[in-house]
């Protein structure tokens with residue numbers, strides 16, 4: 667921009683940045699179908715963002731989904747989650763959430779592909795950073811920005827009930843994913859400490875109200891942990907909890923994390939669990955694991971990076 671006066675160029679240099687996130691590391695897996703980014707923030711902290719391509723099937727069109735982070739770390743501390751085990755640092759700003767989308771879009775280039783869906787399933791608990799998350803969804807949706815419909819956005823939450831209710835009152839037609847992971851409060855409280863404050867019945871009640879208000883289906887996420895929450899008896903109990911018309915269950919065989927004895931069940935055990943739900947008439951899928959070789963489970967790439975080269979505080 668040499669046509670601008672030197673003083674203006676200096677001002678721009680010191681006070682204007684194009685993006686609040688910059689690519690620090692990128693890993694590609696699944697024959698180019700999955701890309702995981704480690705983005706650096708202006709204060710040197712790092713977050714993960716994943717882009718996943720899905721080919722068209724008979725039932726659905728091709729999709730390119732971006733999985734965004736909402737916090738640096740997470741204060742909830744779930745036992746099976748690498749992010750939860752690494753502690754909490756800070757909330758992301760609205761700009762840092764918005765820019766994950768823009769930076770990943772830019773990296774897709776001018777080809778045929780563009781981002782079609784957003785899921786808040788990266789690092790952090792989105793309902794714990796409510797204003798920035800809803801602000802980002804509204805900003806992507808504006809006609810003068812991306813015109814990206816909230817119907818293509820899924821917010822995944824561990825179940826912070828007052829914020830689920832606030833989201834419902836907001837009237838935004840976003841999809842809600844509830845990370846349930848256990849069919850009873852005793853077990854769930856051991857895996858997810860915040861369950862003592864917001865137990866299962868309160869969460870499913872808020873989820874149903876959201877489904878009824880928005881007409882959007884609720885997706886219940888259930889990480890399968892061998893010998894912990896994966897028995898046929900537990901599947902029967904889960905079926906009773908999620909048994910309402912607008913629900914879907916997503917079974918996720920656990921992605922093993924370093925230093926944890928928790929492990930995924932065998933394929934046949936996962937299928938037996940799924941069969942119970944299906945027999946009860948509940949739409950259920952077992953999620954295909956993506957990017958195992960690039961530490962694609964929530965928080966893993968960052969955890970490994972922090973071990974080898976701690977980012978400046």
Ligand code: SAH
Pocket residue numbers: 746747748786787788789790791792822823824844845887888889918919920921922923963964
């Ligand atoms: N905090 C929110 C969103 C981020 S976590 C939430 O918990 O919903 C996104 C999803 O990744 C959640 O369903 C979570 O349970 C799952 N997850 C976390 N650790 C995992 C692991 N080790 N293996 C498989 N899924 C995991």
Ligand code: SF4
Pocket residue numbers: 740741742743744747748749750751788789790791824845964
């Ligand atoms: Fe936080 Fe979600 Fe991980 Fe639990 S699963 S620690 S809520 S990011």
